[in-house]
Amino acid sequence: xxxxxxxxxxxxxxxxxxxPEAGTQRPAPSESGRSRIRAAARKDRTWRFNNLxxxxxxxxxxxxxxxxxxxxxxxxxxxxxxxxxxxxLTNRVALHxxxxxxxxxxxxxxxxxxxxxxxxxxxxxxxxxxDKIVQQALVxxxxxxxxxxxxxxxxxxxxxxxxxxxxxxxxRRKPRSSRPxxxxxxxxxxxxx
Numbered sequence: 001x002x003x004x005x006x007x008x009x010x011x012x013x014x015x016x017x018x019x020p021e022a023g024t025q026r027p028a029p030s031e032s033g034r035s036r037i038r039a040a041a042r043k044d045r046t047w048r049f050n051n052l053x054x055x056x057x058x059x060x061x062x063x064x065x066x067x068x069x070x071x072x073x074x075x076x077x078x079x080x081x082x083x084x085x086x087x088x089l090t091n092r093v094a095l096h097x098x099x100x101x102x103x104x105x106x107x108x109x110x111x112x113x114x115x116x117x118x119x120x121x122x123x124x125x126x127x128x129x130x131d132k133i134v135q136q137a138l139v140x141x142x143x144x145x146x147x148x149x150x151x152x153x154x155x156x157x158x159x160x161x162x163x164x165x166x167x168x169x170x171x172r173r174k175p176r177s178s179r180p181x182x183x184x185x186x187x188x189x190x191x192x193x
Contacts, residue, residue, distance in 0.1 A: 033057075038144040045149070055141050058096045064136035065092070068129070075128030076110045084129050095130055106131050 033055045040047055074080045098104040110126040
């Protein structure tokens with residue numbers, strides 16, 4: 001390996017032609033932007049994220065599209081999941097471009113009336129498919145920030161958890177006996193009555 005001649009006439013050594021190892025300032029190639037967001041959120045809980053738009057990529061829009069319900073009702077535009085997927089690459093690139101140039105506008109929401117058991121009706125709002133894709137992509141970005149904030153026993157609208165799982169754990173932790181423990185306030189209260 002040859003290098004450039006320096007002032008003293010000796011040859012300077014060149015950097016090897018290999019990429020830097022993981023652990024240097026450059027992130028590893030397999031590390032995504034979302035994992036770096038998660039790492040920053042875990043490292044410093046007071047960190048303020050003020051520019052996340054560059055994380056909304058064409059690949060992320062594809063992942064968001066893929067996570068949607070395939071048989072969901074179409075919105076005002078009448079576009080269903082399978083119809084949008086016919087030209088998926090073109091549609092994703094166009095949506096990405098509209099978002100990043102500031103031309104993207106959410107469309108009106110379609111309202112359907114659903115009959116309830118008591119004879120009344122309740123409104124059901126159906127969002128357009130592109131709006132659902134953008135919303136899901138934003139959820140994927142924002143959950144990386146807020147997921148470390150949740151406690152281990154938090155259930156509900158989190159990834160990989162359900163409220164029914166929380167109910168299951170509550171039932172398991174419930175004491176088998178409803179009798180008060182000896183020496184507790186509730187036992188003493190029962191003795192006075």
